[in-house]
Amino acid sequence: MESRRMEELRFELTELLHKQNEVLESRMLGSASESDLLEYEIRQEVVHELCNKLANSAEA
DSSP states (O other): OOHHHHHHHHHHHHHHHHHHHHHHHHHHTTOOOHHHHHHHHHHHHHHHHHHHHHHHHHHO
């Protein structure tokens, strides 16, 4: 995989993980809405996909 594309994926992953952290913090405080939690679950799937892509590109 191109180095530039890997950088883009890493940046996207970092942004998603930051959003995930925000939801977890708001959940701990009891202020997370149902839509926040649903979006969290959807983002979690994307996080897993990005991790797999980056892992597979590292193996190549």
